[in-house]
Amino acid sequence: MSTELPLIGDYSTPTAELSGARIGVVTFPGTLDDRDAARAVRAAGAQAVSLWHADTDLQDVDAVVIPGGFSYGDYLRAGAISRFAPMMGKIVDAANSDAKLPVLGICNGFQILTEAHLLPGSMIKNDHLKFICRDQVLRVENNQTAWTNGYEAGQEITIVLKNQDGQYVADEKTLDMLQGEGRVAFSYVGWNPNGSRRSIAGITNEAGNVVGLMPHPEHAIEAGFGPDHRGTDGLTFFTSVLTHLVGGKK
Numbered sequence: 001m002s003t004e005l006p007l008i009g010d011y012s013t014p015t016a017e018l019s020g021a022r023i024g025v026v027t028f029p030g031t032l033d034d035r036d037a038a039r040a041v042r043a044a045g046a047q048a049v050s051l052w053h054a055d056t057d058l059q060d061v062d063a064v065v066i067p068g069g070f071s072y073g074d075y076l077r078a079g080a081i082s083r084f085a086p087m088m089g090k091i092v093d094a095a096n097s098d099a100k101l102p103v104l105g106i107c108n109g110f111q112i113l114t115e116a117h118l119l120p121g122s123m124i125k126n127d128h129l130k131f132i133c134r135d136q137v138l139r140v141e142n143n144q145t146a147w148t149n150g151y152e153a154g155q156e157i158t159i160v161l162k163n164q165d166g167q168y169v170a171d172e173k174t175l176d177m178l179q180g181e182g183r184v185a186f187s188y189v190g191w192n193p194n195g196s197r198r199s200i201a202g203i204t205n206e207a208g209n210v211v212g213l214m215p216h217p218e219h220a221i222e223a224g225f226g227p228d229h230r231g232t233d234g235l236t237f238f239t240s241v242l243t244h245l246v247g248g249k250k
Contacts, residue, residue, distance in 0.1 A: 004165060015145035019044040021245050023238075024061035026069035026091070026109075028053040028082050035104065037067040040218040044238035053085040063102035063146070063241050064091055066109030068162075068216055078123055078165040079111035091115050100209040100243050102146035107163055110202070110212030119203055119212050120178070121170035126163065136161035136215050137189040138201050142182050143160025145208040150240040156189055157233035160219040160226070168196035168203075168214070178203055186213050 005216075019053025023041045025048055027034045040050035050060050058064075072081040082088065094101035095118055105113035113119045126132060137158050140151040151157070170178070175197055178184050184204035194214070217234030220226035226234065 021063070021242055022049050022059070022061045023047070023048045023241070024051040024058060024064040025053045026053060026064065026087055028069070028085065030069050030071045030073055031067055031108070033067040035079055035215075036218045037065045037106065040221045041065065041219050043169070044235060044242055046242055051087055052127045053082065056086045056090055058087075058090050058094060061101075062245050064094075064104070065218075066091075066103065066112055067218065068107030068109060071108055071112065074108075074165065076223050077115070079113075080113040081116040082108075082112045084238060087214065088112065088116055092118060092178075092228065095205075095210050099118050100207050102139050102244060103210045104147050104237065104241070105210075105212035106216055106218065107166070107214055110214055111165065113210065113212040117207060118210050120174050121168055121203070123165050124167045124169055126167050126193075127163055131162070131164040132166070132193055133160070134161040135159070135195065136193060136201075138186045138213075138215060139189050141184045141187055142204060142208075144182075145185060145204045145211050145240075146244040147211040147237050147240050148185055148204075149243055150230035150236040157236075158220070158227045159215045159217050159234045161193055161215040163194065163214055166194035166196070166214045166249070168194075168200045170197060175200075181206070186215075 023046045025038045041048040096101045111123045140155045143151045143153045184206045188199040192199045204211045217237040220234030
């Protein structure tokens with residue numbers, strides 16, 4: 001079966017530096033968007049490397065994506081069991097090391113990052129207590145991270161949102177800190193779909209190498225198969241990290 005992809009944009013013919021990048025995609029029991037995330041990595045021009053939750057070998061990857069799904073069935077609390085996976089221990093160490101491994105957590109991946117204390121706050125049930133699936137407009141609040149440097153500050157993008165535990169919560173001191181330090185990466189525009197405090201859709205750590213968000217950029221990478229009239233707004237997450245890795249904008 002062919003693995004050729006209809007690639008988009010300036011990255012359709014990646015440079016040697018970009019095509020040599022290795023981006024790991026972690027799979028847990030209950031993960032359901034790992035193949036979509038791997039496809040997005042390949043569409044951006046990098047090599048997708050499968051990482052199994054029970055392993056401890058990061059396989060020399062240059063960055064990691066923790067994709068969406070319902071790891072361990074969301075038992076106890078979304079992401080609460082996955083944070084103890086052997087692979088997560090390695091990811092936490094690498095993200096906090098001097099090398100600052102870039103890590104992107106999407107939906108359940110964002111939940112896992114908060115449970116692993118790579119990002120502050122927590123995720124709880126949507127305020128309306130229902131699963132939601134829709135195209136969602138976001139505002140880029142911070143374009144200085146490893147995963148957002150290809151966007152313009154203040155740019156509005158449309159990607160897919162689908163969750164039932166998507167309400168971001170934190171105490172007022174933490175919320176003030178995130179906003180005061182510019183660590184809110186994305187905000188919801190037009191409607192707060194899950195009751196997240198201060199309409200926060202995604203945040204970053206202080207170093208800018210770890211980003212988590214509830215919406216799914218990997219579902220908006222190809223014209224005709226994503227939200228709005230273009231459907232490619234999510235691809236920039238994956239091309240941004242390649243720019244970061246080859247020494248571009250940090």
